[in-house]
Amino acid sequence: MPSIAVWKFTSCDGCQLTLLDCKDELLPLTERVHIAHFLEATSVSEPGPYDISIVEGSVTTPEEAERIRWIREQSGVLVVVGACATSGGIQALRNFADVDEFRSIVYARPEHIATLGTSTPVSAHVAVDHELRGCPIDKGQLLEVLTALLAGRKPDLPDTSVCTECKRRGLTCVMVAHGTPCLGPVTHAGCGALCPAVDRGCYGCFGPMNQPNVPALVPLLRRSGMGDDELHLVFRTFNANAEWT
């Protein structure tokens, strides 16, 4: 049986929890793979190498920068999951600020805290085989990657926009119909257009699609009532460190 290891870096645990949320698939899956390391779920931890490693979280400490290199060496296939691992996550907002000052805001004695000045995606440190976007990732996409890897085929992960998924679902465009600002036209597909389905504009939690045309979207966002401040904030959230332009 192929072995799987699940690793956590700087993150909220939400993406690895997606794995435990696969109610109907979890137990059958455990019959097809051997879980060698998954700290949140099991006390068993086996030494490498591992056929498949799944990594959640971004790199924010010197120890993490070391550890990701070790995991790469030990792993056949490296799958990175979630906005933290693929772009640096919300904690990458520090990349635009002064971390020493951040530290002093949160801690009474900041000298105890060993952190880097940046939060970076896994791909900034080692080669990555597959990336799943999202904050959090989509359960269907996670199962698709695992199933494809076990079957030895290439996972089917569309790299279009949320807009495409929204149209495919037959949802009414929130921007056209209600004048609600929406990042759907420039956001990477994968969620199935969750926000437009609840009359909300997409806020970009899957990060930028390939070659997003942000300059073309900005006038539409302005027409929907967004000012300079809001435009600045809306691209500085869960994928702030990604290439939006």
Add this chain to the structure above:
Amino acid sequence: MTHRANRTLQVAGLARVEGEGALHVRTVDGEVDRVELNIYEPPRFFEAFLRGRDFREPPDITARICGICPVAYQMSACLAIEDACGVRVDGQLRALRRLLYCGEWISSHTLHIHLLHAPDFLGFPDGIAMAGAHRAIVERGLALKKAGNQIMDLVGGRAIHPVNVRVGGFYRVPTPEELRPLAKTLHQALYDALGTLEWVAGFDFPDLEVPHDLLALRDVEGYPLDRGEPCVSNGLAFPTAEFGRHVVEHQVAHSTALHARLDDRMFLVGPLARYSLNSDRLSPVAREAADAAGLGPVCRNPFRSIVVRAVEVVYAVEEALRIIESYERPDSPAVEVNPRAGVGHGITEAPRGLLYHRYELDQAGRILSADIVPPTSQNQSAIEADVTQVVHSHQHLDDHALQSLCEQTIRNYDPCISCSAHFLDFTRERT
């Protein structure tokens, strides 16, 4: 190998907890000399980067502190911002919030009971190995968890980091017809929850009676989830706005988390506290099931927290059913919230205990400062005290058995280390 006067136990990576932590225990001359629950989760600086953000953003941003209890973060954030803006969300909108919160309790508690905590009582390394011997029970647990997730999917638009929550209410409210299929799932879930309770009530519980003060919300009616006033087992109650004066956090050298005291006393938050202060507020079915499970009106044995969680799952399923049955779609999905300069406080009962948020806004609704106090940082001292007591009274065990018991003691609190890895101390001015 047992009864050694000097011994050291070291658990480098605590398993089956959310986030990253380690335990270090040392005994000298037969006395427990040092117990440290080390948090090595790297900080993410939420309070720092919330400054300058818009008042509508905290529900989405702070949800990302914890993937296991995002609804709790969204709810406390909404209450705090609404408090700052002088708005109160009531009626069916509040009922929907409570329904969403029930979904998170069911999901989070069920995960902890089946996959994280029960394996300790039955001697398995994890829920998956446990499924080998108790497949039907684990499947029942996963079905229950799925019912909780279904509530969050339907009301929140997504189970992890729901997209439908906003300050003032929701983006879109469901129709009664859309909620109806949930009722069917929940009728089965109630049955499964009662079965789960009966199962965990039959475990063997190590003896432990903790003297800590218990801190939980209490509301004018119902078991506390989304609202209430902080109350202490010693009879004290205080308004949410005074939380920071009573619960004070200190940084200690061995951890990135801060250690909290309640009026300079050891305390705990979470299921034991909630139950002991509100056991009279359970629904009739949950109350009866708690009696049958051998829980009196007060429970001070942290090992029995798994039983209390199972009772709370029964309650949450019943409460969700009650809300769905009396649901009428509100005219508007949200109350209008206009920003104003001021400070707001919000506190709700996350699955692991009290979660407090405080925001200071300027006239335009920009956040000037933010404080967040999650349950695990409040419980850290209590966890270390419990481990100390357990080590003291189980010195006859060999290292392996003692270490397992220590880990089980930590898991009694379902610690969420991801959450506890930051947060402002209220002592800065005083120390």
